[in-house]
Amino acid sequence: MHRLLLVLLPALLSLVAACRVDDTTLGPAQPIAPGVRLYTLSDPSVLHPPGPVAIQMLRLDPGRVRLQSALAMGEVMGTESVADIAKRHGAIAAVNAGFFLPNGDPAGVLLVDGMLVSDTPRQRGAVAVGSDARGRTTLTFDRVTALARVRVEKPEGVTSFPIAGIDTVRQRGRLMLFTPKYHEHTDTAKRGIEWVIEGRPLMVRERREDEGSTPIPDAGFVLSYGGLDPPPPLDGLAVGDEVTIERQFATRHGTLPGLWANAEHAIGGAGLLVRNGQPIEDWAIEDLRPGFTTERHPRTLIGTDRAQSIWLVTVDGRNPALSLGMTFTELQQLAARLKLTDALNLDGGGSTTMVVRGEVVNHPSDAAGPRKVSDALLVVAR
Numbered sequence: 001m002h003r004l005l006l007v008l009l010p011a012l013l014s015l016v017a018a019c020r021v022d023d024t025t026l027g028p029a030q031p032i033a034p035g036v037r038l039y040t041l042s043d044p045s046v047l048h049p050p051g052p053v054a055i056q057m058l059r060l061d062p063g064r065v066r067l068q069s070a071l072a073m074g075e076v077m078g079t080e081s082v083a084d085i086a087k088r089h090g091a092i093a094a095v096n097a098g099f100f101l102p103n104g105d106p107a108g109v110l111l112v113d114g115m116l117v118s119d120t121p122r123q124r125g126a127v128a129v130g131s132d133a134r135g136r137t138t139l140t141f142d143r144v145t146a147l148a149r150v151r152v153e154k155p156e157g158v159t160s161f162p163i164a165g166i167d168t169v170r171q172r173g174r175l176m177l178f179t180p181k182y183h184e185h186t187d188t189a190k191r192g193i194e195w196v197i198e199g200r201p202l203m204v205r206e207r208r209e210d211e212g213s214t215p216i217p218d219a220g221f222v223l224s225y226g227g228l229d230p231p232p233p234l235d236g237l238a239v240g241d242e243v244t245i246e247r248q249f250a251t252r253h254g255t256l257p258g259l260w261a262n263a264e265h266a267i268g269g270a271g272l273l274v275r276n277g278q279p280i281e282d283w284a285i286e287d288l289r290p291g292f293t294t295e296r297h298p299r300t301l302i303g304t305d306r307a308q309s310i311w312l313v314t315v316d317g318r319n320p321a322l323s324l325g326m327t328f329t330e331l332q333q334l335a336a337r338l339k340l341t342d343a344l345n346l347d348g349g350g351s352t353t354m355v356v357r358g359e360v361v362n363h364p365s366d367a368a369g370p371r372k373v374s375d376a377l378l379v380v381a382r
Contacts, residue, residue: 035064100374108268125272303343
């Protein structure tokens with residue numbers, strides 16, 4: 001047995017060493033909190049051709065910290081600085097997260113505290129946050145779509161109807177779903193029909209026609225149809241009917257849809273960069289705008305390495321004297337330097353912000369300072 005250990009020990013030590021990032025290539029780490037270390041990098045050679053660059057990297061121990069998504073002002077519609085979001089939640093650190101529209105409406109898949117508050121038909125890169133049996137934070141990466149249907153049970157049978165949008169502006173001729181994360185009410189005008197759903201089992205408690213701005217129950221939701229003449233079977237949805245919301249996740253790279261449906265948090269990005277140790281070479285399926293992958297911009301990245309450490313990275317840009325930003329290829333090369341097995345590009349540009357202990361530690365590119373965003377990814381102690 002001792003001889004076997006002597007044979008295996010060097011190999012095990014070599015494996016452990018290979019799984020660790022060589023800190024000497026990153027410079028000294030600044031301890032922030034148990035399980036949280038901050039690195040900065042300004043090596044021009046990480047760009048091709050070389051040039052000014054400023055990178056901030058948080059290395060997280062998944063056994064000592066948790067990750068969670070958080071909405072600006074605690075609601076779907078609206079924007080707030082990453083620093084203010086982090087302060088409200090008492091976070092150790094934070095970065096900006098998903099893409100969003102100017103009014104603060106998230107533009108990709110978003111789960112907050114297990115609740116789907118933004119759906120998407122586009123199969124873009126995303127990350128799901130969960131925990132294993134020991135309570136360690138786990139991340140899952142894939143390209144994902146997230147849609148929903150309402151299932152109605154009546155004595156004469158079961159019917160279902162597609163939901164066109166979750167926690168977003170109501171559209172005429174479409175059925176929308178409003179959760180308690182949206183606002184205290186649906187903020188809708190008249191000329192629509194709204195159903196208040198709550199209870200156990202969930203059922204229609206009230207049907208409101210041509211009223212608008214229906215209060216959203218804390219333990220339920222509101223279905224809202226734009227117009228007064230919904231098609232069947234929606235026209236027959238009445239008080240007392242039992243209702244189920246079916247969340248439908250579809251994945252590109254084989255992760256189980258149920259894993260996404262049961263995730264604690266999930267954030268959509270634009271550009272899955274690395275998966276299972278293999279760089280992604282084609283982003284056509286993600287329907288990114290021309291030039292998005294090849295232009296240098298400020299970037300925000302989340303990834304995991306071979307040792308299961310979690311990395312949150314911001315790359316400054318649009319400042320020729322300080323940092324030029326990165327292309328996707330350069331981001332992938334940085335991921336390789338960090339030995340990341342999985343990596344996802346989050347919202348970037350003027351949104352790119354990293355906050356540590358209440359202070360912005362990167363250099364946001366907007367002249368007015370850190371941009372207000374719709375949601376953030378928080379680092380909190382276990």
